[in-house]
Amino acid sequence: MATGARSIGDLQAFKARFFKALAHPVRIRLIELLVQRARTVQELQSAVGLDQSGVSQHLAVLRANHVVTARKEGVAVRYALRDPLVGDLFSVARRIFGNQLAGTQDMLRELKREHRRR
Numbered sequence: 001m002a003t004g005a006r007s008i009g010d011l012q013a014f015k016a017r018f019f020k021a022l023a024h025p026v027r028i029r030l031i032e033l034l035v036q037r038a039r040t041v042q043e044l045q046s047a048v049g050l051d052q053s054g055v056s057q058h059l060a061v062l063r064a065n066h067v068v069t070a071r072k073e074g075v076a077v078r079y080a081l082r083d084p085l086v087g088d089l090f091s092v093a094r095r096i097f098g099n100q101l102a103g104t105q106d107m108l109r110e111l112k113r114e115h116r117r118r
Contacts, residue, residue, distance in 0.1 A: 021065035026050065027058050028090075030079075034068060035087035038080035 022028060029048050033039060039047075045055045059079055062068040069082045081087065 018065055018067070021061050021067055024058065024061075026054070027062060030055070030058055030062065031067065031081070031086060031090065034079060034081050035084075035090060038071075038078045040073075040076045040078050042076065044079065 022031065026048060030044055033044060033047050041052060041055055041059065044059070045052055048055065059068060059070070062079075063070060066082055067086060068079050070077050070079050072078075
């Protein structure tokens with residue numbers, strides 16, 4: 001029985017590491033760019049406005065957690081999503097965020113109506 005509990009813990013830890021790797025604004029932006037197509041560090045650097053060292057550090061986190069892959073092309077390194085389903089994950093997340101913001105807008109409208117009643 002303890003083995004099953006440990007396996008569940010290991011699996012949950014694996015999942016947590018994956019989501020933790022995504023949990024940074026720069027890494028989210030890098031993934032959004034890589035959903036479109038594979039890119040070099042220089043292309044990513046230009047798109048996010050960070051120096052090469054900063055982009056490389058974020059890519060290293062994503063690589064260590066198996067979110068992206070790297071392929072050397074001459075002197076450049078091209079990064080791509082390891083699994084295109086990450087794009088689907090981000091798409092679902094956008095829908096969830098939209099639902100949450102819609103709920104916030106509903107509350108704002110209600111607050112304004114409440115204020116007018118006074």
